[in-house]
Amino acid sequence: QLRLQESGPGLVKPSEILSLTCSVSGGSISSPGLFWAWIRQPPGKGLEWLGSIFYSGSTKYKASLEGRVTISADKSKNDFFLSLTSVTAADTGVYYCARLGARSGWDFDSWGQGVLVTVSS
Amino acid sequence: TVVTQEPSVSVSPGGTVTVTCGLTSGSVSTSLYPSWYQQTPGQAPRTIIYGTNIRSSGVPDRFSGSIVGDKAALTITGAQAEDEFDYHCVFYMGSGSVVFGGGTRVTVL
Numbered sequence: 584q585l586r587l588q589e590s591g592p593g594l595v596k597p598s599e600i601l602s603l604t605c606s607v608s609g610g611s612i613s614s615p616g617l618f619w620a621w622i623r624q625p626p627g628k629g630l631e632w633l634g635s636i637f638y639s640g641s642t643k644y645k646a647s648l649e650g651r652v653t654i655s656a657d658k659s660k661n662d663f664f665l666s667l668t669s670v671t672a673a674d675t676g677v678y679y680c681a682r683l684g685a686r687s688g689w690d691f692d693s694w695g696q697g698v699l700v701t702v703s704s
Numbered sequence: 705t706v707v708t709q710e711p712s713v714s715v716s717p718g719g720t721v722t723v724t725c726g727l728t729s730g731s732v733s734t735s736l737y738p739s740w741y742q743q744t745p746g747q748a749p750r751t752i753i754y755g756t757n758i759r760s761s762g763v764p765d766r767f768s769g770s771i772v773g774d775k776a777a778l779t780i781t782g783a784q785a786e787d788e789f790d791y792h793c794v795f796y797m798g799s800g801s802v803v804f805g806g807g808t809r810v811t812v813l
Contacts, residue, residue, distance in 0.1 A: 618800040629807035630741075630749065630792050635800035643800040679748060687755035688737025689796040694748040 585610040587680050587695035595674075595702050601667040605680030605695060606660075613638055613658050618683035620691065621654060621665045625676040635683055636663055670702045705729050709793060709805030715783045715812055724775040725793035725805045731774035736795040738776035740769060743790045743807075752791075753778060785812050 591603035605619070612619055620635040634644035636654045644652050648667075656663040667674060677697040684692040706728040715721035726732060734756045741749035751760045753769035756776065766782045776795070780787055793805040 620800070620802075622804075630743075630804045632794075632802045632804055635802075637800055641800075645801075677746075683800060683802070687758050688734075688739075689802070690737065690739035690751055690754035690794065691741070691749070692751060692754070694750075696748050 585682065585693045587682065587693060589678060589680050589695045589698040591678075591698060591700070593699055593701060595670055595700060596704050597671055597702055598669055601665070601670050601674060601700055601702070603665040603678055603680075603698065603700070604662050605664070606662050607682075608661070610682075612656055612661055612663055616685055618689075619654075619656070619663050620681050620683050622679045622681055622691075623674075623676045624679070624697075625673070628676075630679075633665065633667075672702050675700065675702045705797065705803050707793065707795065707803055707805040710808050711806065712809040712811065715780065715810065717783060717785060717812055719783055720779065720781045721783055721810065722772070722780075723778045723791050723793075723808045723810065724772065725777075725795070726775040727795070732771060732776045732795065734771065736776075736797070738769065738771075739794045739796075740776075740778045741792045741794065743792060745790065749792060780810070783810075783812050788812050 586608045588606045618635040621633040653666040679697045680695045681691040682693040708726045740753040743749040752763045757769040792807045
C-alpha cells in the first residue's frame, strides 16, 4: 500500500527557506507516468497546488510561485522535496504531498497526512 | 485560471444537493478530468470522485459526479449527517499542473 509522509521544521522565520521532505513507501517515485505534488492549505482556507515533479524529474510550478518554489527528488531514497524561499506569514499552513496518478484521467490518488508549518519570528 | 465554487451549501437529511465548479476562462469538459475530494478540517483530503464521474472504492453510491452545463458537479442524493465535510474540486490543466476550487462546506440540517 502506498504511503506518503511529510517531514520538516514546523516553524520557519520570515524571509527564510521552508524545506520539506516527502518520504514515499509502498511504491516508487520512478514509476513511469506519475507525478508527485505538493499542496498546501492556509488556516481556514482551501487547498492550493504548489507544483509537481514528473517521474523523469521534470517539474511544473504554480505560476504565482515561480521563482520561489523548487521541487526536487532523490530517487535513491524514494523521497521528493519542497523548497520555498523568502517565506512570509502568508505561507503558513498545512503542507501535503500527494501522488497525481493516471487512472481514468489524473487525480490525487494518495495523500500524506500533512505537516503544519508556521512562519513566524 | 480561476475556479468558481460555492463557499457553502446546506441540505436537509435525505435531500439532494449539488456542488458545482466552473472556470472563469471557459467551459469545463471531461478533458480536464474533474475530481472531487472530501475533507474534515485538519485531516488529509480523500478522493471521492475522479475522471468526472468515477467513484473511488468505498464511496457510497449517493455520491455522483457529472458535467452540468459548463460546470463540473458533485451531487449527493439522499444526504446523511455523516456527509458534512468540505468538498474540493480539482481540474487537471496538463503537464502535471492542476487547479483547485476554493472548497464548499456542506451542511446537513
